[in-house]
Amino acid sequence: MKRSRWTLPLLALAALSVPAVAQEGRWAVSAGLQAGGDPGGALSANAAAELAGWFVLNEHVDVGARVSALDFDADAVEAGGTTLPGGSVSVVPFEAAFRYYPLGSDRAWYPFVGASVATAASADYDGDMAGIPPELGLRFATDASGDSVGFGAEAGIRWDLSDRWFLEGGVRYLSLGIDRSGRFELVPGQFSPEVAVSEDLDAARVAIHVGVYF
Numbered sequence: 001m002k003r004s005r006w007t008l009p010l011l012a013l014a015a016l017s018v019p020a021v022a023q024e025g026r027w028a029v030s031a032g033l034q035a036g037g038d039p040g041g042a043l044s045a046n047a048a049a050e051l052a053g054w055f056v057l058n059e060h061v062d063v064g065a066r067v068s069a070l071d072f073d074a075d076a077v078e079a080g081g082t083t084l085p086g087g088s089v090s091v092v093p094f095e096a097a098f099r100y101y102p103l104g105s106d107r108a109w110y111p112f113v114g115a116s117v118a119t120a121a122s123a124d125y126d127g128d129m130a131g132i133p134p135e136l137g138l139r140f141a142t143d144a145s146g147d148s149v150g151f152g153a154e155a156g157i158r159w160d161l162s163d164r165w166f167l168e169g170g171v172r173y174l175s176l177g178i179d180r181s182g183r184f185e186l187v188p189g190q191f192s193p194e195v196a197v198s199e200d201l202d203a204a205r206v207a208i209h210v211g212v213y214f
Helices: 007-023
Strands: 027-037 043-045 048-056 061-074 077-079 082-084 087-100 109-127 140-145 149-160 165-175 177-187 195-200 203-213
Touching (some): 027 061, 061 109
Antiparallel strands (some): 027 203, 077 082
16 A cells, blocks of 8 residues: 555644644543631631632633632621620632633643632531530520622642643632621520621632642
């Protein structure tokens, strides 16, 4: 069988073009940890787990979503003529995110910037029982909600370890409001008026992820 002198060069060119074409239309999933917070505010963040999923539109743009399990140490706050005790606040924000890779993603490492819209899928406030003698058997009823919509921004670097695996690290900022409230049980079955405060999770965070393409 006679081959054209262009056969091998064309096959080589086709083979080299496959990785670039395969970049588009694929999915990526990553998991990692993040830590940070707003030291000057009433809420200080602890390390938290995070899961993210991305769809690669092209070498410059990804769209995706992520969910985090954030845990905060809440300070005592004066409200309504009394004090809302400190404690722990747990928030699970869900974010729809957009990323832009200014140098493209067809290299081993590449920077990114991004923006997101977030809402709290769930929120919980566990207040301290400070000042309530345990022998009284009284309770401190608490509640939290996060009905607002927040916005975030990020910047970082992704490093493709192979065709399948990658690492990424970055810094983020998320602004999301929550409400926490509490009522003291004065006598069994009788509670004080509810005390409520609204707080912003204006958190600057550092995140590190490991992920896989498929």
